[in-house]
Amino acid sequence: MTKYTNFSDLARTMADTRATQIADETRQDERTLRTYDGAFIEGSEMAKLSIVDGAEKLDMPDPEQAAAAVDLMMRTLFDVFRDTRMEEHAADLAWGFVNSFHMVAKRVEGREDDAAKKLGEMARAYDPSEIYATELEETQLLCQTLEGNREALECMRDHAAEVYRVETGRPFSTTRGSRVSSKLTASMIEGADYLAARAAKRRAEYHPEGPVVAFSGGAQWHDHETLYDRLDQIKRRIPNMVLVTTAQMKGCDAIAAAWAASRGCKIILFRLDRKLGNRAGFVRNERITNLNPVEAIVCEGSGVQLDFARKLRNAGVPLHVFRAAEQRPMAMDRRA
Template structure:
């Protein structure tokens, strides 16, 4: 006679299977998955739903399993180099949906405002307003829940890879993230337009740039720690290379919860060979209070000259590990 063991068949069952009875959801999940109204809808054509929100602890465990299981499955296999790319896509899927919901919620809120202004006391107008408010509430709830899962997945990505997750040409300013990452284009626009602090960090800017081949991360972390000790509210602006010095600096920013502004070549790419130099000039235009430049290529040399000419306090590092301050 064969004994059969019940096994979990759904993702929420898997999360429940590993559930520690003594564990409680973190505050971010408890808040993001709280129900704020009796009924919601997520699209204008949807019927109002009174279904419960997902259990916050099961959602938290589910996100952990989703990311960590992928790395565990591919570890020590010939596909291990793909794990980071696949995990990046998982986090990005959460980010993409959260971004879509954010736009839909904004449009729904505008619709509520318009209906309030146009109220004529009729039953039809009152019903339209009620439906618009139900939609707005539902989208707000969904956006907060998905953004919370994205932030958690991004934190798990950082734990597995040692690098903060960041979306191309996107700004991530959630307070629940390991670190805020503000896209260079958003950062520059925000400084011009004096947007709110979340979109325009007002802390003093510290520049960082270096080559893509670098082994000793300890000396760079130590230098960044010393700068942060003097400038606690610093914003770190880097030249956004995905490996080497800039990646080390991005990992440090995530670890220390320092806002990171990666200046990739994006908007300057149309300038061709001059793109990197134009980007360097934009960095100097931020009026940094300090700069850390590591040995790299001609772009690092150019940036070093710019910070010297601007009399910015600076620290120069060479690959041999010698710190040359000028």
């Protein structure tokens, strides 16, 4: 512990610390506003919100006001419940707010995909008539409007998710499906979506390019500092890494997901395929190994982790192994 010779030294140190915190918050605010400015772009003076609606001259919401609204909504919820008997419910309610943005964005994405599909069909069946030209123009405008709305909703979702992460110490994760993100936070991609995108060369958001770093560990684990330190070391060497985990909701995998969210690292979650029964964990290990990871971390857990380490070693993957008995004492546990 640092010793201070007088109160002026202590006050100066506290002031420096607070100044650093303010500077960090200011930089984060600036990054957030830049992200909003990029997402709330008006691609056209006109907007078309559905197939049946006519085109209208409608503006996008003000990006600064949208950012302030999300920040106020999320932080107020935590502040109101903090240090009360209802504090434990704040995280669940906040998760619901983030998930609402996510679900609405997914619905808009579905409509956007339908419009894009129709646009592709029309392009393949060209017709020189004026009716065709009008319908093509309206479909293009609908697709463009829905794309802009989706990007704005995803930006607000990612902002809300970041507040959720800061307040709870864990990343927002959907109950199912992927959450591809803008630059504000990391993407969390389901293994099934990743494999499908890889096979079909689908949208880049679902198939991020970059060296794969594999991660797996037991559900009983408290020493997040050691794992954060090692993951930070790897990311310094491999800045564009993509983290692939075995997607348990607690323990090592949850710590890895929290690290990825705090560092803006894309993460792919390989959940168990329950249809495979007792083989599910071992099949998952094989699928991750087949992604040819450039490095891997395995923490002591069950026989599934032993099998994973064995497969990775046989594949020649550089491996970092952590044993449960070597964890730092829980009394030293501090959030990174």
